[in-house]
Amino acid sequence: MQAKTCTGAEAIIDGLQQQGVEHIFGYPGGANIPIFDALLDSSINLVLCRHEQGGSHMADGYARVKGKAGVVLVTSGPGATNTITGVMTAMMDSIPMVVICGQTIRANLGLDAFQEADVSGISFPVVKHSYLIKDVNDIPRVIKEAFHLAESGRPGPVLIDVPKDISTMEFTPNWQVELDLPGFTVPTYADDAAVARVADMLHEAKRPLLMVGHGAVISDAGRAIMQLVEKMQIPVCSTLLGKGCFPETHELSVGMLGMHGTGYANFTVMECDLIMSIGSRWDDRIVGKAEVFCEHAKRIHIDIDPAEEGKMIKVHEFLLGDAKTVIEQINTVVEPGDTKKWLAQVAKWKKQYKLKYKKQGGLRAEYVLDRLDALMQGECVVTTDVGQHQMWAAQFCKATHHNYWLSSGGAGTMGYGFPAAIGGALAAPGVTTVAVVGDGGFQMTLCELSTAMLQKLPVKVIILNNSFLGMVRQWQDLFFEKRYSGVDMEGNPDFVKLAEAYGATGLRIKRAADVDKILKKAFDTPGTVVVDAVVEKEDNVYPMVPSGLPYTAMLLEPPKHKLEKPPGST
Amino acid sequence: MDPTQSTHVISLLVNNKPGVLIRISLVFARRGYNIDSLVVSPGNDERFSRMTITAKGDPKILDQIIKQLNKVVDVIHAVDHTGEVVVERELALIKLHVPADKRAEIFQIVEHFRGETADLSKNSMTLQITGKSEKIDAMMSLLDQYQIHEMVRTGKIIMARGDLDT
Numbered sequence: 001m002q003a004k005t006c007t008g009a010e011a012i013i014d015g016l017q018q019q020g021v022e023h024i025f026g027y028p029g030g031a032n033i034p035i036f037d038a039l040l041d042s043s044i045n046l047v048l049c050r051h052e053q054g055g056s057h058m059a060d061g062y063a064r065v066k067g068k069a070g071v072v073l074v075t076s077g078p079g080a081t082n083t084i085t086g087v088m089t090a091m092m093d094s095i096p097m098v099v100i101c102g103q104t105i106r107a108n109l110g111l112d113a114f115q116e117a118d119v120s121g122i123s124f125p126v127v128k129h130s131y132l133i134k135d136v137n138d139i140p141r142v143i144k145e146a147f148h149l150a151e152s153g154r155p156g157p158v159l160i161d162v163p164k165d166i167s168t169m170e171f172t173p174n175w176q177v178e179l180d181l182p183g184f185t186v187p188t189y190a191d192d193a194a195v196a197r198v199a200d201m202l203h204e205a206k207r208p209l210l211m212v213g214h215g216a217v218i219s220d221a222g223r224a225i226m227q228l229v230e231k232m233q234i235p236v237c238s239t240l241l242g243k244g245c246f247p248e249t250h251e252l253s254v255g256m257l258g259m260h261g262t263g264y265a266n267f268t269v270m271e272c273d274l275i276m277s278i279g280s281r282w283d284d285r286i287v288g289k290a291e292v293f294c295e296h297a298k299r300i301h302i303d304i305d306p307a308e309e310g311k312m313i314k315v316h317e318f319l320l321g322d323a324k325t326v327i328e329q330i331n332t333v334v335e336p337g338d339t340k341k342w343l344a345q346v347a348k349w350k351k352q353y354k355l356k357y358k359k360q361g362g363l364r365a366e367y368v369l370d371r372l373d374a375l376m377q378g379e380c381v382v383t384t385d386v387g388q389h390q391m392w393a394a395q396f397c398k399a400t401h402h403n404y405w406l407s408s409g410g411a412g413t414m415g416y417g418f419p420a421a422i423g424g425a426l427a428a429p430g431v432t433t434v435a436v437v438g439d440g441g442f443q444m445t446l447c448e449l450s451t452a453m454l455q456k457l458p459v460k461v462i463i464l465n466n467s468f469l470g471m472v473r474q475w476q477d478l479f480f481e482k483r484y485s486g487v488d489m490e491g492n493p494d495f496v497k498l499a500e501a502y503g504a505t506g507l508r509i510k511r512a513a514d515v516d517k518i519l520k521k522a523f524d525t526p527g528t529v530v531v532d533a534v535v536e537k538e539d540n541v542y543p544m545v546p547s548g549l550p551y552t553a554m555l556l557e558p559p560k561h562k563l564e565k566p567p568g569s570t
Numbered sequence: 571m572d573p574t575q576s577t578h579v580i581s582l583l584v585n586n587k588p589g590v591l592i593r594i595s596l597v598f599a600r601r602g603y604n605i606d607s608l609v610v611s612p613g614n615d616e617r618f619s620r621m622t623i624t625a626k627g628d629p630k631i632l633d634q635i636i637k638q639l640n641k642v643v644d645v646i647h648a649v650d651h652t653g654e655v656v657v658e659r660e661l662a663l664i665k666l667h668v669p670a671d672k673r674a675e676i677f678q679i680v681e682h683f684r685g686e687t688a689d690l691s692k693n694s695m696t697l698q699i700t701g702k703s704e705k706i707d708a709m710m711s712l713l714d715q716y717q718i719h720e721m722v723r724t725g726k727i728i729m730a731r732g733d734l735d736t
Contacts, residue, residue: 124593125600129643132589149643183585183646307637 008136009034009167012100013042015143018175021071023047023062023426025055029075030115031102034167036073047426047455050447052079054419056086057445060095061423064406065381067220069096069150069158070423076102077115080161081122085413087157088126092410093241094214096155098146105165106134120161128156136169141177148179153186154305155218187304190319190326198276198317199333201298205274207342208234211257211286214241214409215279215303221324222246222402225278228327232337235346237265239280241409244399249378254346255398258286260391263353263543263556268346269294270551276300279323282312283410284568289550302326353543353556355395362536363512365389365464369396371515372434372462375523381424381433383407385417385441388470391541393436404428415444418461422448425457432458432523439465439492449502452528460522461530463495466537474540479565499530509533576629577606578652579728580636581736582621585644586612594621594645597638603627607725618646620736622727649736656728656736662706663688664697664713665720676716683709694719 006014012035016024025047028036039046049055052074059070074080080101090097104113120132129149131142146158202208212225222245229236229252236246237257248255254265261269269275275294279302280286287293290313299315301308302323309318319326357366369392376382378400384390384407399405406424408416421435442463452459473487499506505525509518509532522529545554548568584590591610598605607624627635632650639648668676673695680687685699699709703726710721730736 120589121592124589125596130589181643184643305641307634307641309637311634 005170005172007034007038007167008139008162008169008171009038011136011139011171011173012143012162012167013038013044014173015140016044016071017042019143019147020068024071024073025049025058025062025423026073027052027055027075027079029079029102031076031104031164032073032079032100032162032167033102034164035100035102035162039073047422047451049419049451051445052082053085053415054445054448054451056083056097056099057089057413057416057419058423058426058448058451059097060086060090060416061383061406061420062427063090063095063097063423064420065403065424065427067218067403069098069147072097072099074099074101075115076104076119077117079115080119081117084122084126087123087159089408089411089413089416090157091126091128093408094155094218095157096150097157098150099157099159101159101161102167103132103161103163106163107165109163120159123159126157127159130159130161132161133163133166136166136171137174139166140173140175141180144177145179145181149181149184153184154215187306187320188322188325189329190302190321192329194317194319195326195329196333198300198319199330201274201300201317202232202276202330202334203337205298206339207272208232208274208276208337208339209268209272210234210236210246211239211275211277211280212236212242212245213239213277213280216242216245216323217279217402219279219304219323219325220402221278221327224324224327224331227331228334231331232334233339233343234337235268235343237261237268239283239286239409240394240407242280243394243405245402247378247400248398249400252343254350256394259288259545259547260395260541260543262355262395263554264346264349266543266545266551266554267349267353271345272297274298274300276302278302278327279304281308284312284548287312288545288553288568289548292550358539359512363510363515363534365392365466365533365535365539366396367512368462368464368509368515368519368533368535369393369436372436372519373397375516375519376434378404379431380404381406381421381428381431383417383421383424383433383435385435385437386412386414387438387441388466388474388539388541389436389438389464391471392464397436414441416441418442418459419445419448419451421459421461422452422455422457425459426455432460435459435461437461437463438470439463439467439489439495440469442495443492446498449499449504449528449530453503457528458526459528461528462522463530463532464535465492465495465532466535466539467492468537470539471541473538477538477540478546478559478563495530495532504528504530507531574628575626577624577626578629578632578650579658579726580623580625580639580648580650581728582623582639582648583613583646584619584621585646586617586619587644590619590644593642594639597635597642598623598625601627601631601635601638603632603635607723609725609727622725624726651728651730651736655731657731658702658726658728659700660703660706660724660726661698661700662710662721662723664699664710664718665694666697666713667694667717667719669693672716676713679709679712685709
């Protein structure tokens with residue numbers, strides 16, 4: 001029998017279908033026309049973004065909800081470089097993504113051809129791996145490897161650069177080809193002796209604490225963690241990206257820790273005698289001053305990435321492996337614990353340092369989020385952009401599903417929230433998706449309103465509009481004598497009219513009394529809705545541990561004295 | 571020398587593909603390590619290359635660099651051999667401008683270090699020496715008094731002793 005021939009482009013699309021790809025987030029250009037042509041004859045839905053950065057965040061949002069790689073298809077040069085912010089965002093947060101870029105023909109590589117850029121070269125610092133295909137016969141192996149690399153171990157983005165003459169070349173693909181990755185291994189279960197030592201430490205601890213990070217979300221460790229928590233009665237704090245893996249409505253949850261964590265989470269961190277990180281990398285936003293973070297506590301670290309061992313803080317035990325598998329190992333060797341006294345103390349802090357905000361004056365962002373949380377009941381996919389609203393949303397919106405909370409944590413990419421919601425909505429059909437954004441970040445990617453409308457998605461955009469770049473303004477307020485520089489968003493458009501111009505529904509909230517009514521209307525109105533909540537201009541986010549300082553420096557409310565500039569970065 | 575700086579010898583087995591060297595050098599650059607010497611050669615299996623890198627920087631972050639190197643998909647393994655007993659070699663070529671009457675002294679030095687003369691012309695001689703890097707340093711310091719025109723060193727290569735793998 002004669003083997004079937006096809007073009008390189010057809011093989012790429014065929015490979016994607018074999019990987020179960022449902023959606024491609026893309027934008028065409030000269031160098032990827034053959035791949036767009038092959039796409040027409042496939043079952044894959046093209047989500048035509050309006051800017052490649054938006055497309056890459058959509059793929060990211062899709063991947064976070066679906067737990068599988070999001071796929072981006074862009075053209076050479078500027079098309080590809082526009083995705084780099086999205087790729088970096090995915091890299092920082094360990095998101096599986098496959099980015100396929102058109103490239104100039106091989107004969108033109110390095111000759112400054114039209115729309116030529118050394119995209120695989122540019123990608124090196126921000127990808128898990130990248131390929132430049134020089135031989136059409138490599139396509140089947142490269143597609144298989146790209147998905148394997150993107151989705152296994154610690155996930156991450158993989159970029160494939162495809163010269164146009166490769167896409168158009170006829171060949172006979174061999175799909176039986178094996179992966180060729182001798183330098184890539186995936187840790188699974190941890191060393192039993194180390195697990196036993198950790199079990200002893202857990203038994204000995206009087207005031208233990210679990211810190212659930214994104215690794216726990218990725219490995220779907222929620223059920224195993226619940227078992228451990230209920231057996232040993234250990235309170236749980238969550239990182240920004242770990243939210244939802246352990247339900248924040250559970251009585252043993254203390255919510256988010258860190259720079260803008262809840263007061264009660266941070267007091268629990270300060271007083272614990274054992275902290276066990278499950279898939280968190282002890283980011284600087286979490287540890288503050290790394291040298292003294294939990295310095296008197298036993299520190300345990302579970303991670304699938306060996307390079308995280310000892311990177312930020314010294315730990316007493318490092319368990320290399322998949323979070324879910326390792327917690328299941330621990331569950332088989334631990335005995336029920338008695339932590340009543342400790343839990344009573346934690347419960348006291350929960351009452352004493354309850355999240356609070358001003359109710360008088362103009363509309364408060366926290367109030368909008370508080371009411372939004374009551375409306376959502378944890379049943380919506382929630383994305384955020386980056387800034388004050390992100391921290392408030394993390395504090396007030398209680399996540400209960402492990403894959404329903406999407407936020408750009410490591411990279412802090414403004415413009416992420418709205419396109420990520422488009423991807424998230426596509427990954428969770430029938431689930432209402434809420435994008436909590438600021439007036440600054442929304443304007444970076446709002447052109448994707450067209451995309452949301454075209455895909456007919458139930459995305460509710462809640463703009464917490466204070467006409468400021470609020471987080472930078474907060475820092476200037478606290479550490480730069482209120483010398484506001486470059487933070488006034490004077491010139492903002494009328495977001496309601498803007499939504500209407502795209503054919504979406506636009507609503508506005510100006511008074512606290514209207515919040516419930518208008519949020520409900522937004523949820524009841526089918527399709528894409530933009531809510532412009534005009535909030536108090538100069539509210540600050542508290543609690544706050546100024547960057548690089550120990551937890552003891554936590555501000556629970558506005559400081560009464562002038563603050564030194566913090567030693568940590570940004 | 572700055573006490574926070576020390577020299578390390580790292581050997582790597584890597585995929586023999588374009589772009590691998592950049593991925594590796596990026597790991598060093600990002601953590602502020604300066605690469606002093608780097609030798610790349612094909613391995614006995616043509617799919618892989620051997621690299622020996624001598625680099626200077628803060629020893630506290632070297633451990634992290636080794637882990638980051640091992641994370642690069644094209645790196646099969648990366649090992650720090652600093653402080654281990656290894657076979658270590660380097661080769662240097664040294665070109666001197668010397669009048670004929672000084673040559674006898676130089677031949678003496680070359681002989682002492684078991685070097686050889688690789689090239690000889692009317693006004694110049696090119697010496698070749700192999701051995702440990704310290705041996706080459708020692709010979710260089712003796713040759714300093716003459717007019718050294720050019721010097722090239724290959725950089726250090728190492729191999730684990732006995733049955734051990736490098």
